[in-house]
Every structure is written in C-alpha cells, then in structure tokens.
Amino acid sequence: MHISAKLATAVAAAGLLTAGCTTNPETGNQRMSKAGIGAIAGVVGGFLVGDLVGGRRDRTEKILGAGIGALAGAGIGHYMDEQEKKLRQQTAGTDVEVVRNGDEILLNMPSGVTFDTNSYTVKPEFQGTLNQVASTLSQYNQTYIDVYGHTDSTGNDTINIPLSQNRAQAVASYLTQRGVVAARIGTQGFGSSQPVATNDTPVGRQANRRVEIKIVPVTEGDVRGG
Numbered sequence: 001m002h003i004s005a006k007l008a009t010a011v012a013a014a015g016l017l018t019a020g021c022t023t024n025p026e027t028g029n030q031r032m033s034k035a036g037i038g039a040i041a042g043v044v045g046g047f048l049v050g051d052l053v054g055g056r057r058d059r060t061e062k063i064l065g066a067g068i069g070a071l072a073g074a075g076i077g078h079y080m081d082e083q084e085k086k087l088r089q090q091t092a093g094t095d096v097e098v099v100r101n102g103d104e105i106l107l108n109m110p111s112g113v114t115f116d117t118n119s120y121t122v123k124p125e126f127q128g129t130l131n132q133v134a135s136t137l138s139q140y141n142q143t144y145i146d147v148y149g150h151t152d153s154t155g156n157d158t159i160n161i162p163l164s165q166n167r168a169q170a171v172a173s174y175l176t177q178r179g180v181v182a183a184r185i186g187t188q189g190f191g192s193s194q195p196v197a198t199n200d201t202p203v204g205r206q207a208n209r210r211v212e213i214k215i216v217p218v219t220e221g222d223v224r225g226g
Helices: 003-019 034-044 057-065 075-091 124-139 157-177 202-208 220-224
Strands: 021-023 030-032 097-101 104-110 143-150 185-189 210-217
Touching (some): 057 220, 157 185, 157 210
Parallel strands (some): 030 097, 143 185
Antiparallel strands (some): 104 210, 143 210
C-alpha cells in the first residue's frame, strides 16, 4: 500500500484517536496512549509512529560517538514529557502545532509561517521561534530528529519534491547552526505525497504545505540494536 494511500485513511481513524487519548498530568495537554498508538498504527500504517528516515543504526553510532547517551525505562517518558512541555511554551501563540504520540513528539510548522511562497529561506519573523526550538533540542539531546518537507498538489513532482527537500534541509541546517548536533538529524522531502487534508480547497492545500520535525528518544534498545 502506497504511503499516500495510507495517510488518506487517517480520516477513518478519528474515532480511534479520540478513544486513545490520555491527558498529560504535567502539561495538561492530551496525547495518545500507547494503546491508542497501536490501534492507529494498524489504520494509517505508522504515520507519526515508526521508522526514522534512513533508519537508526548509522545515526545511533554517530550520536554515541558525539558523547550523547541513551535513555532507559521510565526515564524515557519523563524526558519526553519535559521536552514537550518546554516546546509547547516556546511555540505558544504561533501556528506551530505540537503533537505527542507515546514517546514521540511532532512539531507541525505550516509553510506560511516558515517560508514565503516558492522559497526555502526561513522567514526572519519565524527565526526567533526556531531559535527557541533549537535551544530545547540542544538541551534535550538524547533524541533523534527527523525534518520532513511537504507541499500541496499544485504543480508537479519536478517542482514540489526539490522544494520540499530544500525546505527540510533549510530547517535542519538552521538547527545545526544553533547548536543541534548534526548527527542526530535526518531530512526528507515528500513533495505532495503525504497530504493531511484535501487538496481540493485552499484551506486543505494550506494545511498540506508544511514542515514537520519529528523527535524520537534514543533508547538503550537502539544502542543494543534491538
């Protein structure tokens, strides 16, 4: 099943999302429980919950080589709770959405906030928020970071795929310039292949034009290759 087809089924999973949510006692925000993630993964094929681009093995070795350790046991959830809370504080009042799924965090950044049309230069007015995000990612450094670029379906892959790749790389480069270890970061541009809304309306196309930062803990299981 093609990944865009998997994502198209996300609408059918809305009931599972609601049923699988729990409230984070520290942040007061809702997040998906592990049971909810398991249910949703069967419907959307691991959207937001799954492998990192390029896998973990090479990145894990580089992270450990940079002197960054791994997380274990109950400490993983607490570590991600604290990081989530800080990211929510830093992005409050912006259009950036913080999504928590189990031990993973996703920052959804609309391209209208981050980039001008057909540009992959980070907007000056967004740099302050991205500076704060970079600071938190540097502080909570026991994580993998994926940066994903997406477009709407306007135009074709010849335009959309390079644009999405360049936007993902621009955000990744910005983060490394602000102190985030490059070994932690992977990037990928998906063009228009992963819509989260219909491309038939202006509102839907706007939602599909986005950059996402996925944050995943480095665990002892990753170090052992488990």
